[in-house]
Amino acid sequence: MTHSTQRRRRQRTHVCAILLGDSSPISRRFQRVNPEYIQGNPKVVIEHLKVNPKIAYANDNFEESSNRIVRDHGIAILGEHSTHHTTRWGVVSSIDRTTTLLRGAGWAVLNSSPPMNSSVYVVELDKAVGEIARVRRINPDADPNLEHLYVGQTGLDPQERFERHMRGHQASPDVRRFGLHLNMTFLRRDNPMTEVEALREENSLAASLRSKKHTVVGGH
Numbered sequence: 001m002t003h004s005t006q007r008r009r010r011q012r013t014h015v016c017a018i019l020l021g022d023s024s025p026i027s028r029r030f031q032r033v034n035p036e037y038i039q040g041n042p043k044v045v046i047e048h049l050k051v052n053p054k055i056a057y058a059n060d061n062f063e064e065s066s067n068r069i070v071r072d073h074g075i076a077i078l079g080e081h082s083t084h085h086t087t088r089w090g091v092v093s094s095i096d097r098t099t100t101l102l103r104g105a106g107w108a109v110l111n112s113s114p115p116m117n118s119s120v121y122v123v124e125l126d127k128a129v130g131e132i133a134r135v136r137r138i139n140p141d142a143d144p145n146l147e148h149l150y151v152g153q154t155g156l157d158p159q160e161r162f163e164r165h166m167r168g169h170q171a172s173p174d175v176r177r178f179g180l181h182l183n184m185t186f187l188r189r190d191n192p193m194t195e196v197e198a199l200r201e202e203n204s205l206a207a208s209l210r211s212k213k214h215t216v217v218g219g220h
Contacts, residue, residue, distance in 0.1 A: 015094045016053040017044045017081035017102070018062070020110065024073035030110050038106035044078065045070050045110050046095050052084075053077050069110055089199050089220065096196045118198035119191035120205060121158035123150040123165070123175050123218075124183040130215045135174070143213040149186065150175050151206040151219040153198040158182055158191070174217045 020043040026034070045067055049056050054077065056064070062074035081098055085091045099109050125148040129135055136142075150172060154161040162182050165175035188205060192198075199220075206219020 012084045012086055013091045014049045014053055014084045017046050017078040018070050018074045019044055019076040019078055020073040021075050026108055033113050034103060034108045036103055036106055037108040041106045043108040043110060046098055048091050092196045114194040116192045116194055118153055118155050118193055118195045119158050120153050120198050120201045122183050122186045123162055124180045125150055125178040126180055129174055129178040135217055139215045141213055142215040146214045148215040149209055150217050151202055153202040
């Protein structure tokens with residue numbers, strides 16, 4: 001096992017549902033995002049933590065939570081709604097999936113609605129990227145005459161993110177070596193969107209462009 005593999009395995013983020021006491025209030029803001037709540041059903045907050053929640057909240061002590069509602073009203077970790085992940089996609093999709101599940105069951109999830117602060121973007125690449133064996137493997141049916149593209153998602157302005165790629169700051173090596181310019185004409189929906197929407201659209205758009213025989217990288 002390589003050092004980088006060991007490091008990736010250590011970088012886990014835990015997602016957990018924290019059960020709140022009966023006295024926890026549901027403000028008008030939270031009423032709006034929980035329209036199916038059935039009075040008397042559980043109320044929870046879904047958190048994501050860098051450490052195991054059983055360690056962070058040993059003995060169901062929530063005094064150190066960064067969330068005021070959890071500090072004031074948390075009573076237990078719901079183990080059946082606790083997961084861990086090594087990717088950002090795993091974290092945000094788990095939060096979204098758990099929120100949808102519990103609200104659909106008539107529970108109240110006292111998390112704010114996710115902000116619309118993410119964007120999908122497309123970078124056109126020099127066609128030399130298509131000569132890389134790794135790129136050929138993931139694009140076996142590509143037409144070399146069509147645009148070669150990188151699909152990504154970001155919480156920044158897409159132009160700023162592209163410029164960071166080109167400076168080598170948290171950059172895709174494919175964009176840094178072969179990036180030409182943004183080409184947002186390939187987008188299928190408007191920015192901005194929530195992070196989970198952007199991650200889903202990034203993957204879906206990359207697959208769609210690949211099915212149209214473009215050479216595509218990114219789209220994690």
